[in-house]
Amino acid sequence: MMKYIYPFEEGNKDMRQLLGGKGANLAQMTNLGLPVPSGFTISTEACNAFYENHNQLSDDLLDQIHRAVAALSAKVGKTFNSSTAPLLVSVRSGAAISMPGMMDTILNIGLNDQTVIALANLTANERFAYDSYRRLLAMFGNVVYGISEATFDGVIEKRKADQGYQSDLDLTVNDLQEIVSEFKTIYQKELNHEFPQDPTDQLMAAINSVFESWNNHRAQVYRRENDIPSDLGTAVNVQMMVFGNAGEDSGTGVAFTRDPATGKKQLFGEYLLNAQGEDVVAGIRTPQPIETLRSSMPHLYDQFATIAEKLELHYRDMQDLEFTIENGKLYMLQARNGKRTPTAAVKIAVDLVSEKLISKQEAIMRIKPESVQAILYPEFDEQALAENKIVASGLPASPGAATGQIYFTAESAKKAHDDQHRKVILVRQDTSPEDIEGMVVSEAIVTSRGGMTSHAAVVARGMGTPATVGVNGLQVNYQTKTATISGNQLHEGDWLSVDGTHGNLYLGQIKTTDLTVNDDLATLLDWAKDEARLGVYANADTPKDFAQALNFGADGIGLARTEHMFFKPERLLEMRRLIIAEDAEGRKTPLKRLLEMQRGDFYELYKLSKGRSVTIRLLDPPLHEFLPHDEKEIKAVAAQLGIDPDYLAQRVDALKELNPMLGHRGDRLAVTFPDIYQMQIQAIMGAALQLLDEGIIIEPHIMIPLTDSKAEMSWVRDLVVNQIEDLFDAHNAKLEYTVGTMMEMPRACLTADKVAEVSDFFSFGTNDLTQLTFGYSRDDVGSFMPAYIKEGILPADPFQTVDVEGVGALMKMAVDKGRFTKPQLPIGVCGEIGGDPKSIHFFEAIGVTYVSCSPFRVPVARLAAAQAHLSAKRPIEQAAGVKAH
Numbered sequence: 085m086m087k088y089i090y091p092f093e094e095g096n097k098d099m100r101q102l103l104g105g106k107g108a109n110l111a112q113m114t115n116l117g118l119p120v121p122s123g124f125t126i127s128t129e130a131c132n133a134f135y136e137n138h139n140q141l142s143d144d145l146l147d148q149i150h151r152a153v154a155a156l157s158a159k160v161g162k163t164f165n166s167s168t169a170p171l172l173v174s175v176r177s178g179a180a181i182s183m184p185g186m187m188d189t190i191l192n193i194g195l196n197d198q199t200v201i202a203l204a205n206l207t208a209n210e211r212f213a214y215d216s217y218r219r220l221l222a223m224f225g226n227v228v229y230g231i232s233e234a235t236f237d238g239v240i241e242k243r244k245a246d247q248g249y250q251s252d253l254d255l256t257v258n259d260l261q262e263i264v265s266e267f268k269t270i271y272q273k274e275l276n277h278e279f280p281q282d283p284t285d286q287l288m289a290a291i292n293s294v295f296e297s298w299n300n301h302r303a304q305v306y307r308r309e310n311d312i313p314s315d316l317g318t319a320v321n322v323q324m325m326v327f328g329n330a331g332e333d334s335g336t337g338v339a340f341t342r343d344p345a346t347g348k349k350q351l352f353g354e355y356l357l358n359a360q361g362e363d364v365v366a367g368i369r370t371p372q373p374i375e376t377l378r379s380s381m382p383h384l385y386d387q388f389a390t391i392a393e394k395l396e397l398h399y400r401d402m403q404d405l406e407f408t409i410e411n412g413k414l415y416m417l418q419a420r421n422g423k424r425t426p427t428a429a430v431k432i433a434v435d436l437v438s439e440k441l442i443s444k445q446e447a448i449m450r451i452k453p454e455s456v457q458a459i460l461y462p463e464f465d466e467q468a469l470a471e472n473k474i475v476a477s478g479l480p481a482s483p484g485a486a487t488g489q490i491y492f493t494a495e496s497a498k499k500a501h502d503d504q505h506r507k508v509i510l511v512r513q514d515t516s517p518e519d520i521e522g523m524v525v526s527e528a529i530v531t532s533r534g535g536m537t538s539h540a541a542v543v544a545r546g547m548g549t550p551a552t553v554g555v556n557g558l559q560v561n562y563q564t565k566t567a568t569i570s571g572n573q574l575h576e577g578d579w580l581s582v583d584g585t586h587g588n589l590y591l592g593q594i595k596t597t598d599l600t601v602n603d604d605l606a607t608l609l610d611w612a613k614d615e616a617r618l619g620v621y622a623n624a625d626t627p628k629d630f631a632q633a634l635n636f637g638a639d640g641i642g643l644a645r646t647e648h649m650f651f652k653p654e655r656l657l658e659m660r661r662l663i664i665a666e667d668a669e670g671r672k673t674p675l676k677r678l679l680e681m682q683r684g685d686f687y688e689l690y691k692l693s694k695g696r697s698v699t700i701r702l703l704d705p706p707l708h709e710f711l712p713h714d715e716k717e718i719k720a721v722a723a724q725l726g727i728d729p730d731y732l733a734q735r736v737d738a739l740k741e742l743n744p745m746l747g748h749r750g751d752r753l754a755v756t757f758p759d760i761y762q763m764q765i766q767a768i769m770g771a772a773l774q775l776l777d778e779g780i781i782i783e784p785h786i787m788i789p790l791t792d793s794k795a796e797m798s799w800v801r802d803l804v805v806n807q808i809e810d811l812f813d814a815h816n817a818k819l820e821y822t823v824g825t826m827m828e829m830p831r832a833c834l835t836a837d838k839v840a841e842v843s844d845f846f847s848f849g850t851n852d853l854t855q856l857t858f859g860y861s862r863d864d865v866g867s868f869m870p871a872y873i874k875e876g877i878l879p880a881d882p883f884q885t886v887d888v889e890g891v892g893a894l895m896k897m898a899v900d901k902g903r904f905t906k907p908q909l910p911i912g913v914c915g916e917i918g919g920d921p922k923s924i925h926f927f928e929a930i931g932v933t934y935v936s937c938s939p940f941r942v943p944v945a946r947l948a949a950a951q952a953h954l955s956a957k958r959p960i961e962q963a964a965g966v967k968a969h
């Protein structure tokens with residue numbers, strides 16, 4: 085017989101896989117001697133067995149549950165159905181990886197028409213007993229039978245309105261008894277049968293439903309979003325109830341051992357007196373900050389603070405705690421590593437290192453690389469902000485600033501985002517787990533109700549999405565699809581600006597600022613740099629981008645796409661003059677002008693580099709990309725150039741290609757128009773020589789695009805080297821330099837040993853390499869890629885994450901062959917996937933030397949590179965011999 089049940093005394097924190105996070109932690113807390121209500125955990129294996137058994141609890145499991153309940157009864161001295169000491173339990177889900185609010189929970193199992201009276205007698209609190217009973221009826225009806233919460237809420241709201249009550253607390257015993265009886269009628273009406281009175285029947289049905297909730301829609305969406313495997317299953321925790329709603333000396337709350345928004349070291353949380361857990365999370369009543377417990381119940385606050393500290397030291401991480409006070413006695417209901425904003429995650433990791441609780445390596449491993457992008461939170465531009473008035477304020481639930489168009493349902497937000505590519509802001513009274521798909525696509529989230537631990541706040545922080553919750557003066561009307569903010573009526577699609585750092589709202593659009601790296605992130609990135617083997621460079625072609633990249637810690641430039649320097653109007657004009665020229669003579673003047681401009685650009689980049697490596701790629705795109713295409717544009721450009729429009733139209737036509745990305749581009753241009761590459765070499769080396777005159781030594785790295793063979797590379801290399809040597813002679817000076825190639829043609833990878841003979845370095849252009857390996861046009865994949873991913877034909881978009889099996893195999897072959905010829909050959913990756921964390925693990929494994937990515941991804945790539953190296957199986961020394969140039 086398989087063991088499916090573990091009393092809390094038998095587990096520990098290392099048994100997450102089997103007991104789920106909640107179960108493992110309840111067991112751990114029990115074993116630490118903390119005040120935890122007794123109970124047992126039904127394992128995740130039981131959940132998987134449940135699914136194998138056609139969603140039925142097997143006889144074996146039923147038998148084990150009966151025995152576990154009997155043991156629990158004996159331990160706590162309470163039994164199901166007892167009229168003197170009735171046993172009441174909670175039934176909660178708990179997976180190995182936390183999925184907050186996604187699965188079901190039922191409290192107060194064991195209450196029925198008899199035990200409610202027993203509970204009332206026992207506690208001398210009739211109101212509490214009936215309040216608990218009505219909660220069970222509603223939760224059970226919703227979770228087990230799918231009766232909508234609104235059906236039950238409607239009864240309560242009506243009664244409150246009829247009696248003129250403001251709050252649930254105004255409901256009298258008589259009201260609650262009436263409500264219980266109306267709830268029972270709902271069962272009859274909706275289900276044609278009664279609410280099950282037998283506690284054992286209630287328990288079994290509840291366990292059944294919790295297992296089933298593992299596969300509900302929102303849990304599936306959450307798992308997909310968070311890469312959680314769907315075969316883990318959930319555990320179920322059955323625990324003796326303690327009551328936070330037993331009177332004014334009772335209460336319930338949640339607290340974090342550090343501020344989950346900022347990471348600051350201080351107890352942070354909130355509680356409600358005379359309430360049960362869901363009242364805090366649902367945001368129906370506004371909770372009190374935990375600080376006020378210090379004055380209202382000082383000894384309990386001290387006991388709780390001591391426990392919180394003990395747990396943090398024990399788990400060596402910030403804890404998210406749930407507690408209940410029953411008649412003045414504190415119980416711990418949950419401890420788990422707390423969800424936090426990316427900002428807080430970095431601060432906490434760095435602080436825990438200085439508190440000597442974790443190592444620098446552990447701090448690096450704890451941060452999800454993609455999440456650091458969110459730390460570089462945009463804020464509203466100060467000047468733009470000064471011109472706007474705060475229209476309303478709420479709680480600053482999740483930092484960052486965003487502007488977008490408002491939508492009132494998750495569905496309409498998702499539709500506007502997916503179909504119309506809008507930047508959307510979800511504005512609601514409150515959110516619930518059903519809204520997850522709308523929240524994922526939102527730039528910001530705003531709610532009129534709720535506190536810092538409401539669903540909207542917790543989820544937004546987890547996703548790094550700005551959020552302002554509990555906004556005073558905001559009313560949302562779902563029927564009319566309007567919201568009123570401090571008297572201003574807004575409709576779906578109107579613009580709103582949300583400052584989640586300060587909790588403010590503004591009407592209309594506001595510009596956001598550039599991003600910066602805060603001190604904690606800078607510290608973490610420094611550590612990551614020490615631990616990483618891969619270098620991290622930026623794809624940057626302007627001083628502004630380069631400065632941004634340096635600010636984010638880039639090692640230099642891995643790819644400057646020189647064609648991007650030609651898009652300013654005066655340059656484009658010269659470029660066009662160059663392209664339509666019919667011979668070398670006609671190209672001379674525009675080339676001379678372009679030379680001056682490019683030399684200035686390279687001079688600026690080199691100056692900024694302060695000795696860091698700068699790799700410049702020669703002209704790559706098909707020339708016709710620079711030309712006007714329709715008649716109107718052709719006329720305008722002809723006028724600018726002072727030429728006949730018909731002549732221009734004729735030149736445009738002559739340059740047209742059927743497959744431009746496979747056509748006259750890259751180093752093929754060098755072969756047909758050598759003077760263009762010669763001009764670029766003069767600009768690159770001219771700038772370096774100019775700096776040499778100023779006493780600054782630069783070693784230019786020149787990169788040739790689209791190479792497919794040794795012969796081609798050799799031809800272009802000769803062109804480049806001859807031009808450089810001529811310049812050195814003319815200048816009577818010399819500089820070190822390298823000439824390398826992009827590896828973006830499959831043929832180049834297949835013959836990499838030969839190509840390496842004439843290349844000083846390789847850099848994988850994975851955009852073109854992926855395009856050519858799959859035969860997917862990189863500019864047209866949008867029409868079929870989503871279907872390929874949805875159908876599972878591709879595991880991910882190979883333009884975003886390396887296709888290890890195909891493109892990856894070519895890359896590995898090129899690395900091995902290249903290094904066979906030149907063991908020290910530096911090899912980079914400068915396509916889009918250079919900044920992708922998953923791909924970086926693969927690049928580490930095949931011995932790539934460096935990656936290069938857009939400036940904003942530099943911090944992400946740096947962390948991923950450190951993590952890849954720290955988790956790599958192979959010894960550090962093996963890959964360390966090869967340095968980036």
Ligand code: PEP
Nearest residue numbers: 828849850851852914915
């Ligand atoms: C590439 O192909 O991956 C690359 C970096 O070059 P580009 O995107 O400019 O073609």
Ligand code: MG
Nearest residue numbers: 828849851852
């Ligand atoms: Mg390319």
